[in-house]
Amino acid sequence: xxxxxxxxxxxxxxxxxxEAILVVLIWIVAATWSLTVSYQMGYQRxxxxxxxxxxxxxxxxxxxxxxxxxxxxxxxxxxSYFVRDGELGEDLDDIDExxxxx
Amino acid sequence: MTDFTPAPMQSLLILGQAAQMQxxxxxxxxxxxxxxxxxxxxxxANNATSSGGFMKGFFLGNRGLGVWALxxxxxxxxxxxxxxxxxxxxSYGWIVALxxxxxxxxxxxxxxxxxKRLAQLSRRSGAITVPDLFRTRFNSxxxxxxxxxxxxxxxxxxxxxxxxxxxxxxxxAWPSGFLGIEDAAVNSDYMYHTGLIVFxxxxxxxxxxxxxxxxxxxxxxxxxLMFVGVMILLVASLWAAGGLENATRVSLExxxxxxVYGPGHVGGDTDRExxxxxxxxxxxxxxxxxxxxxxxxxxxxMASQNTxxxxxxxxxxxxxxTGIYLPLIIICVCGRALLPELEQPDQIIxxxxxxxxxxxxxxxxxxxxxxxAPFGAVMSTVSSYxxxxxxxxxxxxxxxxxxxxxKRGELRMIAWGxxxxxxxxxxxxxxxxxxxxxxxxxxxxxxxxxxxxxxAIMACYWRRATANGVFASMLGGALVVLLLYLIGIMGxxxxxxxxxxxxxxxxxxxxxxxxxxxxxxxxxxxxxxxYLTAPPEKALVARMFGPQQEEIAR
Numbered sequence: 292x293x294x295x296x297x298x299x300x301x302x303x304x305x306x307x308x309x310e311a312i313l314v315v316l317i318w319i320v321a322a323t324w325s326l327t328v329s330y331q332m333g334y335q336r337x338x339x340x341x342x343x344x345x346x347x348x349x350x351x352x353x354x355x356x357x358x359x360x361x362x363x364x365x366x367x368x369x370x371s372y373f374v375r376d377g378e379l380g381e382d383l384d385d386i387d388e389x390x391x392x393x
Numbered sequence: 394m395t396d397f398t399p400a401p402m403q404s405l406l407i408l409g410q411a412a413q414m415q416x417x418x419x420x421x422x423x424x425x426x427x428x429x430x431x432x433x434x435x436x437x438a439n440n441a442t443s444s445g446g447f448m449k450g451f452f453l454g455n456r457g458l459g460v461w462a463l464x465x466x467x468x469x470x471x472x473x474x475x476x477x478x479x480x481x482x483x484s485y486g487w488i489v490a491l492x493x494x495x496x497x498x499x500x501x502x503x504x505x506x507x508x509k510r511l512a513q514l515s516r517r518s519g520a521i522t523v524p525d526l527f528r529t530r531f532n533s534x535x536x537x538x539x540x541x542x543x544x545x546x547x548x549x550x551x552x553x554x555x556x557x558x559x560x561x562x563x564x565x566a567w568p569s570g571f572l573g574i575e576d577a578a579v580n581s582d583y584m585y586h587t588g589l590i591v592f593x594x595x596x597x598x599x600x601x602x603x604x605x606x607x608x609x610x611x612x613x614x615x616x617x618l619m620f621v622g623v624m625i626l627l628v629a630s631l632w633a634a635g636g637l638e639n640a641t642r643v644s645l646e647x648x649x650x651x652x653v654y655g656p657g658h659v660g661g662d663t664d665r666e667x668x669x670x671x672x673x674x675x676x677x678x679x680x681x682x683x684x685x686x687x688x689x690x691x692x693x694x695m696a697s698q699n700t701x702x703x704x705x706x707x708x709x710x711x712x713x714x715t716g717i718y719l720p721l722i723i724i725c726v727c728g729r730a731l732l733p734e735l736e737q738p739d740q741i742i743x744x745x746x747x748x749x750x751x752x753x754x755x756x757x758x759x760x761x762x763x764x765x766a767p768f769g770a771v772m773s774t775v776s777s778y779x780x781x782x783x784x785x786x787x788x789x790x791x792x793x794x795x796x797x798x799x800k801r802g803e804l805r806m807i808a809w810g811x812x813x814x815x816x817x818x819x820x821x822x823x824x825x826x827x828x829x830x831x832x833x834x835x836x837x838x839x840x841x842x843x844x845x846x847x848x849a850i851m852a853c854y855w856r857r858a859t860a861n862g863v864f865a866s867m868l869g870g871a872l873v874v875l876l877l878y879l880i881g882i883m884g885x886x887x888x889x890x891x892x893x894x895x896x897x898x899x900x901x902x903x904x905x906x907x908x909x910x911x912x913x914x915x916x917x918x919x920x921x922x923x924y925l926t927a928p929p930e931k932a933l934v935a936r937m938f939g940p941q942q943e944e945i946a947r
Contacts, residue, residue, distance in 0.1 A: 299935070299938070299939055299940075300938050300939065300940075301513075301938060301939060301940045301941060302940070303509060303510070303513055303700075304510060304513075304854075304938055306509070307508075307509045307510040307513075307853070307854075308510075308854050310505050310509070311505065311506045311507070311510075311854070313505075314498075314501050314502055314505040314506050315506070317498060317501060318498050318502055318681055321497060321498045322495070322674075322677040325491065325494045325497075325677070326491075326670070326673055326674060326677065329491045329494075329655065329673070330655065330670055330673070333488070333491070333654055333655045334654065334655035334656065334670070335654075336650070336654045338649075338650035339650075341641075341642075341645065341653055343638050343641060343642075345637065345638075346636060346637025346638040346639075346640070346641055347487075347637070347641070348487050348641065348653045348654070350654075350655075351487050351490045351491075354491065354494075355490045355491060355494045355497075356490075356719065358494075358497060359494070359497040359715060359719065360715075362497045362498055362501075363497065363711050363712075363715055365501075366498070366500045366501045366707055366708070366711040367707075367708055367711060369501050369505065369707060370500075370501070370504075370704045370705065370706075370707035370708045370711075371704070371708065374505065374509075374700070374703070374704045374707070375700075376699075376700040376701055376704070377509065377513075377700055378941065379509075379512050379513045379516050379699060379700065380513055380516045380517055380941050381516065381941075
């Protein structure tokens with residue numbers, strides 16, 4: 292899709308896009324993990340073979356609780372280290388006499 | 394959480410009934426306290442926005458949202474989180490953990506996909522509202538107008554439901570015998586109408602005072618209140634049920650294997666499946682992407698203070714979501730063990746609150762807090778919708794199309810008039826609500842996400858996107874969802890027997906929720922039509938995507 296030189300683009304646009312792409316990848320990995328583990332371990336089970344881990348059914352623990360904590364930690368890393376700070380720029384509203392922006 | 398089912402309204406009815414059953418002043422005291430706090434917040438917000446331009450102050454809080462306000466209000470959107478959701482856990486069991494699992498990544502998707510870029514774009518375009526943003530980004534007044542129409546339509550209908558819910562709680566939280574009004578009178582239409590008017594006057598008053606900031610701050614207040622309530626209830630429930638392992642085993646004995654395995658416990662003779670794999674996939678898309686595309690959420694991202702605030706909001710929301718959703722599931726599983734035969738599953742949270750705190754000193758007030766917090770969520774949702782609707786009318790219609798030179802006082806009067814008119818219209822619509830309104834309410838939640846998600850992404854990241862492409866994307870997403878709902882509701886095609894029971898069921902094409910088809914069609918139309926139409930002007934693209942002027946100067 293990009294049809295102009297990189298230098299024509301604000302660095303914040305580039306970093307935002309890079310972060311958005313990583314977020315989509317994280318979402319795909321999280322969904323795949325949770326859906327696969329939960330479906331494999333939690334569907335079509337025989338009554339009576341219930342295994343509990345810390346009180347959770349085993350498929351809930353490995354398919355929801357553990358990924359929730361893992362991706363919680365990943366969110367912390369993402370927000371703390373991966374997302375790049377940048378200037379959001381001047382508010383056009385402040386320099387437009389009518390306050391109508393564009 | 395966005396409301397996609399009519400459950401929240403029913404749940405609030407139950408909250409109120411439970412409060413009334415308690416025959417105590419706790420719930421009414423906490424509701425009154427919450428209302429008083431909201432009005433106080435409105436006054437503080439009014440003071441905070443009195444400097445600077447009226448439009449940006451009243452409708453966008455002078456782009457000053459900090460970490461707490463942004464993190465806990467941009468994606469936690471309505472009372473549905475604390476009402477419809479618990480009843481699903483009680484009814485269908487542990488499978489609801491998979492149903493809600495998408496929320497584990499909502500902190501990064503909610504802020505990491507559009508957050509920084511949307512905040513930047515709204516500053517560059519001077520946009521105060523979502524239609525404003527699209528209009529300026531694509532230099533297309535007709536696109537701005539289409540956005541305004543969609544937002545007024547969707548938020549208007551979603552707000553109707555919340556008005557009714559608020560009225561019912563006020564009606565039924567009335568303690569039996571208070572001021573000589575007995576049970577029979579409390580349950581009458583007269584008290585419902587009184588509750589409706591009191592609710593409408595209160596919410597409109599504090600929103601008139603403080604605008605956007607009042608909505609955000611009350612939202613933050615109720616979010617914190619709910620977090621405290623859930624933590625207290627978690628400890629109390631686990632204590633009462635003898636631990637989670639015991640609760641799971643007893644609830645399994647009380648129900649059947651479906652309670653601990655997929656696709657969930659449905660009970661009875663029905664062959665309905667609550668969460669087949671296709672719907673589990675759907676909800677991984679719905680919770681994640683509907684939040685990203687919600688108009689009320691987009692506005693809050695536009696109001697964020699700076700990029701560190703957006704970064705830190707990811708961390709804070711991560712902690713909040715983990716502390717709310719997993720504990721709520723545990724509480725409701727404990728509930729199925731302790732209260733196995735509730736006739737109305739929506740009673741589970743208020744009933745657990747009453748059951749587990751009844752022997753505590755001040756237990757009535759703690760139960761009242763747990764009962765009052767969802768009411769606060771309804772109030773803040775209405776307040777937030779009032780602001781967005783009013784901003785659409787004032788900014789995108791009155792100021793854009795009619796009186797660009799309007800001064801502060803005039804704009805304030807128009808904003809106030811619009812809010813009052815909206816409240817009056819909502820009260821009139823909910824005075825004797827008719828059945829078909831519920832169809833529009835259910836459709837509006839999904840329709841809004843299908844309409845705005847892809848266009849918002851195109852606006853932020855795709856330089857080749859054109860106004861016509863975005864126009865087609867919006868219309869396509871909305872029409873596909875509408876069509877699938879119409880087919881299901883009108884019975885024009887057999888509807889798969891899946892999901893939560895509801896009389897307003899859409900057509901689940903290939904077992905997937907209509908939102909997925911809406912997003913797919915919206916994306917295809919946006920790309921194809923953009924390529925078929927002339928590229929946008931280079932100057933416009935440079936202004937929206939290029940380096941800032943001071944960087945060029947360097």
